[in-house]
Amino acid sequence: MIAHSRCWRDGLIRPDQPLDDHTRDRHRAVHALLGQGHGLLECARRLGWALNTVKRYARAASAEELKRPPRYRHTLVDPFRDHLRRRRAEDPAVAVTRLLAEIRELGYTSSANLLVRYLNQGARTRHANHPRRAGWSRG
Incomplete structure (x- = not known):
């Protein structure tokens, strides 16, 4: 099903993500080797990738075809989505x-943590001053 996600996504394309540049580079690398006359197996050997990975990039005419819409699972916050959107718009x-x-007055019984995660989904911000991001080492 994932291989055919572009067939059922109804033209919905997610905004660019940091991983998209990586995907474009990999797509270019596979197609450059194919353009030089190398076969799929030789591309996999030269790039050090699994053959199925090379096949996936080779099948795609462009790197944009490899983008998939975000997948969100059903959560306990979903029944209150319209109220939350309306309030945040106001x-x-x-x-x-x-x-x-x-939303607790409306019947929400789950945690504040779940609500925060729900409101922040799709917004992948990383803190630059986090020790793992700043290159700090543990004492």
Whole structure:
């Protein structure tokens, strides 16, 4: 099913992600070797990749075809999605604690942590000053 995701995604393409540059580079590498007359197995050997990976990149006419829409699973917050979207449209700076209190009145019984993760899905921000990101070592 994943191999045919572009068939059923209804033209929905996600915004560029940091991994997309990597995907484009890999697509170019496979197609450059194929353009030089190398076969799929030889491409896999030269690049040090699995044959199925090379086949996937070779089948795609462009790197954009390899982009997949984000997949979100059903959560306990979903029944309150419309309320949350409406509130955040009215007041983008509304506090999460306020939203939590509002949806608890509507019947939400799960955690604040789940709500925060739900509100932040798709926003992959990393803290540059995190020790693992800054190159710090443990004492």
